Amino acid sequence: MIVLAAATSLTMAAPELPPLPPITRDPQVTYVDRSGAVLGVRGGRYAPPVDLAKLPAYVPAAFIAIEDRRFYTHTGFDPVGIGRAILDGVSEGRPTQGASTITQQLARNLFLSADRTVERKAKELVWSIQLERTYSKKQILALYLSRTYYGSGAYGLEAASRRYFNKPAARLSLREAATLAGLMKSPTNYNPIQQPEASARRAALVLDAMVETGAITPADRAKAMAAPLKVWNSAPTAPAQYFVDWLDAQRRQIMPQPKQDMVVETTMDMALETAAADSTRAVLARYKSQSVGQAALVALDGQGRVRAMIGGADYAAGPYNRAVTARRQAGSAWKPFVYLTALEAGRTPGMAVIDEPLTIGNWSPQNYAGGYLGQITLEQAVAQSVNTVAVRTADEVGRANVAATARRLGIASPVNTDPAMALGTTLVSPLEMTQAYAAFSNGGLRVAAYGIEKIRTNGGQVIYQRKAGPQARVIANPALSEMNQMLRTAVASGTGGRAKIAGYDLAGKTGTTSDYKDAWFAGYSGGFTTVVWMGRDDGASMGRITGGSAPAELWRGFMTVALKRGPAQAIPAGPAAPVLAPPPVEVLVPVVEEHIEPAAQVPAEVPEDPPI
Incomplete structure (x- = not known):
C-alpha cells in the first residue's frame, strides 16, 4: 500500500519530477549477404x-x-x-x-x-x-x-x-x-x-x-x-559468424567508430554457406571415430568474392577462424606450384619421368604406398601424387622459383625452400590456398579474396564502395591449360576420385601431411574454387584421414549444391599471352603466431592418398 500511495503522490506532483535521463544506444553494424539476408550484427x-x-x-x-x-x-x-x-x-x-x-x-x-x-x-x-x-x-x-x-x-x-x-x-x-x-x-x-x-x-x-x-x-x-512450431536449436546463421568476424575487423579499419547504424553488404551467399555447414557437419560426424576434430572451407568466385567460409566445427564453442588464421602444412596440395613452375620452364604433361629412390642430403622422400612406379609421365605423377617426382622436379627447376610461383599466385605466408618444400611443409591458411588455386579456375588471373562490397547507412548513403581494379595475369598458356589438364586427371582417375561430380568440368588436388595431421582437398570448376582442410587444433594425428577421403567428400557435398546454384562453366583455357610482371606481394591475411604444431624441417615421410 505504501508503494501504491507513493505512486499516486508522484503522479500528483508532476512539476517536481526530475527530467528523464537521456536514452542512448550504441550504433549497430548489420552484415547482409549478397541478396540482403541478415548474416549477423556487431556493435551495440x-x-x-x-x-x-x-x-x-x-x-x-x-x-x-x-x-x-x-x-x-x-x-x-x-x-x-x-x-x-x-x-x-x-x-x-x-x-x-x-x-x-x-x-x-x-x-x-x-x-x-x-x-x-x-x-x-x-x-x-x-x-x-x-x-x-x-x-x-x-x-x-x-x-x-x-x-x-x-x-x-x-x-x-x-x-x-x-x-x-x-x-x-x-x-x-x-x-x-x-x-x-x-x-x-x-x-x-x-x-x-x-x-x-x-x-x-x-x-x-x-x-x-x-x-x-x-x-x-x-x-x-x-x-x-x-500449428507446428519449428524452433532452431542453433542460430541458422551461426556458421557465417566466422566470416562476419573476419569482415568486422576490416570494417573497423575503414570506420573505427560509426556514429549511426550501418549496413555492410557482403559477398557471401547464405544458401551456399548453409550447404557448406551442412556438408561439414555430416562429414565430421561420419569420421568422428577417426579423431577428425575440425574443418575449414573457403569458396571463392573468379574475382575473389568469398561465397562461403567455414572457420570450424562449431562457432558457439569458440570463434577461432581456422579458414583465415590457422596455418597448417599443405601437403601434396602444394605440388601444383611445383609443376606449374616446371611447365613454365618448358616441361610438358606427357614428358617421361622416373619414380625411383631419391636422396637429397640425408633425406630420402617416400611414396604413400612405399614402392616405386618406374617410368611414368609428369601427368601421372600429379594424378597419383608421387612424392619422389615432385621433390626431384622442385630441385631441378629451383625451389626458390617454386616459392616465387606460389607467391605470384597469392600465397602470402613465408615459404620455406628446404628439400621437403615440394611436399607442402610450408604453413599456409585455407584462405591463401583458395586464392592461389583460383588463378587456375579463372583463366590465369590473380585473385585477392574479399568480402565487403559496400558500407552504407540505413538510409542508403554509401560510406564505402569497393573499387574493383584489373586482375593481373599470373599464368599464361600453354602452362595454364597443361596444369588444368593435369589436375583434371587427378580428379578423374587419381587421388581425388571421391570429389568427382558427374557432368561438370572439375580439377583439383589432394593433400595429406606427416602422420595424418592435416588433410586437404583443393579443387575448382570454371570460375569457382573451394578448398577444404581437416585436422585437429592440437596438431595430433588423425586416424589415416587423407585428403582424398573426408576432405574430398566434404568438398563434393558442398560443390554439388554450389554448381547447381550457379551456371555450370567449363574451366577457361585462358589466352595465349605472356605472364604480366607479378604485382607486389600483398599480405592478404594477417600472419599471426599459431598454437598449431610447427612444420618439421625434414619430415621422414609425407603420405599421400592412394588412387580411387
Missing part, C-alpha cells in the same frame, strides 16, 4: 525501436495481453495490478505475482538495475511516469520490444525472431508471437530450446490472455496451438 547490443506498423497486429497484442492489459489506459503504473498483487501476496503469505507495467519494465531496462529494493522500485515509478509524459504509447511499446532480453543471446524482438525462428519479426506467426511474449516472465524457464514443454504451456497462457482481451478469437487460438 540493442536495435532501433521496433517498427510496429510492419508487425502483424497480434504480435504487440500478445505482449500487452500477458504483460500489461491496461497498457493503453494507465499513466505508467497500474494501480489495479498493484492492488491485486498486494492482496494476493497477503492471502498467500508471500509475493505471488508482479505488477510491473510495460512502461515500468522499460524504465528498468533503460535506467536501472534489477535489484529488488524499495529505492529501486520508487525510481522505477518516477521514470515510468516521466516516460509516459514524454513519449507516446506506441513509442514506449516499440522501445520495450527492442530493449527486452529474450534468452539465447537475443536482445530485442527482431533478434529473437531470427534466433528462434529464422525469420524477420514481420513474418512471425501467432504461435511464434505467443512463444516470444511468454519469454518475458523468464527467458530461462520458458526458453523454447531448453524448455520446450514449459514454453508451450506458457504460449498457451498467452493465447488464453489474448482471447480474454479480444485480440484473437477462440478459433484463432485453437488454430495457433495446432
